[in-house]
């Protein structure tokens with residue numbers, strides 16, 4: 001089977017998968033738990049998926065874990081072009097969104113047409129944060145760096161001058177929307193860290 | 198809800214997820230496509246899952262992609278204790294298997310009992326390589342490093358003195374078992390590399 005340009009369907013799939021390799025070189029604001037280096041967005045995506053699998057019972061509403069995992073597998077691919085926008089950084093949301101849409105056009109555009117549409121739709125659903133699956137996926141994407149920072153003794157919170165109020169408004173409200181019991185369970189750990197630092 | 202030792206269920210889940218972070222520091226025999234550094238087993242797991250999602254249509258028999266993704270999400274966790282055993286290396290298979298079983302006892306053992314049993318069963322199914330889902334998952338786990346090595350201009354094949362016959366017997370037969378059309382599609386790329394090097 002051929003796709004536009006004369007390449008085969010498999011060629012298009014392999015071109016997409018090769019491009020995706022670059023996500024391993026996109027560095028995030030968080031570090032590994034041992035603070036030895038910055039985390040990259042590919043290994044972050046794997047870790048967030050593991051969090052979703054293990055913490056699914058804490059979802060506010062029933063989720064289809066298969067769809068949640070697929071969203072999280074794809075959610076950061078656009079960072080290959082658009083970069084990671086740290087939640088405690090000062091990027092312009094509209095500009096970042098435009099960059100991510102252009103990135104999605106290019107990167108998902110490498111796939112055969114049917115897969116391009118299917119995977120793009122899953123990513124758009126995640127971004128919209130409206131369906132139960134997307135709301136939970138977004139919660140877990142927010143909670144993994146909080147746990148990393150706690151394990152890394154505060155991690156990059158001091159560097160970004162994060163206050164407990166900012167953490168509550170930027171992260172807590174979003175985690176609590178998809179997994180309220182999880183945020184409640186983390187509050188005592190977070191409060192203890194800020195009390196001591 | 199409490200688990201043995203007085204910790205809560207959430208404490209046990211978070212202890213497992215924190216331990217899993219160490220997979221980001223387990224280095225593999227393959228490099229990134231740009232050959233800039235060795236790949237780690239966490240980002241490899243993410244990339245293999247993306248391969249499975251995109252290449253599922255090439256499976257020899259129908260697969261449940263959700264189960265395949267879950268297998269691949271978990272498949273390398275034992276390497277935190279047992280290390281990566283490169284397919285072209287010279288480790289003792291029985292010794293490696295014993296190490297991996299001990300690692301599975303310890304690492305899945307961090308989870309609450311019900312999740313420990315469920316996740317361990319999925320990992321054991323992958324290792325047994327008998328179900329259709331496991332056979333396909335194993336195929337994709339073998340094909341991702343082949344594609345990395347091809348993209349990296351041969352990657353670590355020269356370092357391991359890999360011959361086309363070894364690649365066929367150690368990798369080809371296993372990829373072909375789960376995804377024959379995929380191996381057939383890769384053969385011309387592999388043959389071209391060995392012809393030129």
Ligand SMILES: [Ca+2]
Pocket residue numbers: 044075076141
């Ligand atoms: Ca993310």
